[in-house]
Every structure is written in structure tokens, then in C-alpha cells.
Amino acid sequence: MPVNALYRDDFYLSTAEAVVTAIHEDGGIELDQTCFYATSGGQPGDTGFLERADGSKIMLGQTRHGPIKDIVIHVPLEGEAQPILGEKLVLHIDWARRYRLMRMHTACHLLSVVCPYPITGAAVGEDESRVDFDMSETIDKDEVTARMMALVNENHPVYVQWITDEELAANPGIVKSKNVRPPVGLGRVSLVCIGENSAVDSQPCGGTHVSETQEVGAIHIAKIEKKGKENRRFRIRFGTPTDDA
Numbered sequence: 001m002p003v004n005a006l007y008r009d010d011f012y013l014s015t016a017e018a019v020v021t022a023i024h025e026d027g028g029i030e031l032d033q034t035c036f037y038a039t040s041g042g043q044p045g046d047t048g049f050l051e052r053a054d055g056s057k058i059m060l061g062q063t064r065h066g067p068i069k070d071i072v073i074h075v076p077l078e079g080e081a082q083p084i085l086g087e088k089l090v091l092h093i094d095w096a097r098r099y100r101l102m103r104m105h106t107a108c109h110l111l112s113v114v115c116p117y118p119i120t121g122a123a124v125g126e127d128e129s130r131v132d133f134d135m136s137e138t139i140d141k142d143e144v145t146a147r148m149m150a151l152v153n154e155n156h157p158v159y160v161q162w163i164t165d166e167e168l169a170a171n172p173g174i175v176k177s178k179n180v181r182p183p184v185g186l187g188r189v190s191l192v193c194i195g196e197n198s199a200v201d202s203q204p205c206g207g208t209h210v211s212e213t214q215e216v217g218a219i220h221i222a223k224i225e226k227k228g229k230e231n232r233r234f235r236i237r238f239g240t241p242t243d244d245a
Helices: 095-114 141-153 165-170
Strands: 015-023 029-031 048-051 057-065 072-076 088-093 119-123 128-133 158-164 188-194 201-204 219-226 232-238
Touching: 095 128, 095 141, 095 188, 095 201, 095 219, 095 232, 141 219, 158 165, 165 188
Parallel strands: none
Antiparallel strands: 015 029, 015 088, 029 072, 048 057, 048 088, 057 072, 119 128, 128 232, 158 188, 188 201, 219 232
């Protein structure tokens, strides 16, 4: 069944109530609504637990999409108890982990502002993220770090605007990713905007992000790797360059 994906409208929602609508043979659980983000677009799915009426917990190892984006499957760790159809549960995200991923994902957007080249790949992690660009230019990682931190310290607002699938199709130039297309088919697409009136950036993205750039905190480019004649991989880490020493 299509799920009401609460995280699409509130990235900071860490708990919610839901009803079990399906249980898969592998133990995966579908709910009528969820605040758990499902793995997509280079961002890992949420972990956490489902709380039952008696206070017991069903620990989750991953959250993923089903055959379509409107299906979200919550996968328990091995050996966990199984709920029953129609059971009411309280959902609890591992908030510390989710928040780090939100900060990191926002940092990836800031990097794409500093390096305005087509993106050929990306992966968001809790401690390190990578973004690959279609570029042949040589660029200094300390300079990139300084420009990213300037955007962090300027504390620009980060927010979502919604456009229709048709509006996206009519404006293909707003898509920065060269190989991955934004999720369509839901009738609307989220634009992640940075700065007043999108002055800093605006790009389609279905991930989760912080509400202002200063929440990203200290970040730096740990390494720039050459991955072919016209491909450069940037590795983003939390903290300052001295933390890698």
C-alpha cells in the first residue's frame, strides 16, 4: 500500500504512530505512515525501533523502498519479534544518526555550490561522504573547504519548495546530477533551496536536510581523488583538517 511518508514534509520528525499494513516473507514491515527515511539518492535509510503497546521494541536494521517509491519497508534485525497486521506501533528513529546524515547531506549540497560541475555520483555517510564531479580542473581542497565553511557560517536558511513533475520536465537545467534523475511519479518533486529566495542554491532532492547551514558544523574536504580524465571524487568529513592528522 502507498505510505504516507511523513519525513517528506518534516525532516525533524523523529517519532510517530503507525499501523501495520503488510508483513513480507523476509520480515519486512509496511506501515500506513512513517517518519523513517528509506535508502535513496545516496542517503542510507533510517534505523531505530518500533515500540509495541506492551513497551517492547522491534529493532530495525534498515529502511528501504519496495518496487515503487510509495512503498517503504522497515526491516527488523535478525531474531526480532514480528508484529501482527493492524497492530498499532510507535516509531522511533535513531535520531543521532539521522541528524548526522542530515548535516552531511546538506554539506554535499554546499559542495555542489562551490564546485558547479555535473555530479556523476554521491554517497552520504555518517562520518564521511563523497561527491563525484564531471570535471578536469585542478582545485585546491583547502580553498574548497574555506568556501564551504563560509556558506556554513553565513547561516543561510535551508528549506523545501514543491514543484510538479511537469514543471521539472520543463526545467531540466535545475538537475545537477548527471546520472541519477530526481524521483518522479508522485506528482510532485521537492526542491531543496538554500538562501533567501534560493539565492545560494536550488536543486531537486528527496533526501533529508538541516534547516540552516550553521547546523552543518565544521566540515572539510579530506581528499580529492582523480577517477579518470574528467572525474574528480571529493571526500567530505566532519571537523577540521587537523582532525585527520
